[in-house]
Amino acid sequence: SQTIHQWPATLVQPVGSPLSLECTVEGTSNPNLYWYRQAAGRGLQLLFYSVGIGQISSEVPQNLSASRPQDRQFILSSKKLLLSDSGFYLCAWSAVIAGNTIYFGEGSWLTVV
Amino acid sequence: SQQGEEDPQALSIQEGENATMNCSYKTSINNLQWYRQNSGRGLVHLILIRSNEREKHSGRLRVTLDTSKKSSSLLITASRAADTASYFCATGAWGNDYKLSFGAGTTVTVRA
Numbered sequence: 001s002q003t004i005h006q007w008p009a010t011l012v013q014p015v016g017s018p019l020s021l022e023c024t025v026e027g028t029s030n031p032n033l034y035w036y037r038q039a040a041g042r043g044l045q046l047l048f049y050s051v052g053i054g055q056i057s058s059e060v061p062q063n064l065s066a067s068r069p070q071d072r073q074f075i076l077s078s079k080k081l082l083l084s085d086s087g088f089y090l091c092a093w094s095a096v097i098a099g100n101t102i103y104f105g106e107g108s109w110l111t112v113v
Numbered sequence: 114s115q116q117g118e119e120d121p122q123a124l125s126i127q128e129g130e131n132a133t134m135n136c137s138y139k140t141s142i143n144n145l146q147w148y149r150q151n152s153g154r155g156l157v158h159l160i161l162i163r164s165n166e167r168e169k170h171s172g173r174l175r176v177t178l179d180t181s182k183k184s185s186s187l188l189i190t191a192s193r194a195a196d197t198a199s200y201f202c203a204t205g206a207w208g209n210d211y212k213l214s215f216g217a218g219t220t221v222t223v224r225a
Contacts, residue, residue, distance in 0.1 A: 006155075032211045036215075043201060044215040051211070092156075100144070102203070104157070107153075
């Protein structure tokens, strides 16, 4: 069966510091990978998605970037965090063989102080 | 962009009652999915309904889809305290259904 791991679970970072959130998927090959952000009490905003290694699409202009160095690894980064980057970040995957349902990780709480 | 919009924003019911929430969307879709999110956790997929389907059941869940009205409903029957969560609808567009657009969700509180 497929599993998704996302870490760290919580993070408190000062303004201007770098960020790295990591996500890995097991049990499937060539998944689509996603990073979503959820502000408190709000819906999900798609930040990045990837259909293959090195292929990243950005949905909104922002202070963040994403990379996919391996087939089942997706990384969300920032060189200098802003206060507005605070939120709940969710990694997710989908695959045609899984009916294109999107499956989420447990999320990472980021607080920029 | 956020296409699905859930209604109501919040719902409080007594254990054993049914909970109904609605989702409206704007453009043509390939499928519509419902997710549940417990506080501070990731989203859990509940059910997917395709654009050529009108109704689907899964346990105590019943989802309907009316593409002419661009709307869907999620019914939870005989609610339990464990159903307390936020519920989101997400739409997948034709030719692009690997990207889902999420609404802001309905927060359901089931009182014991």
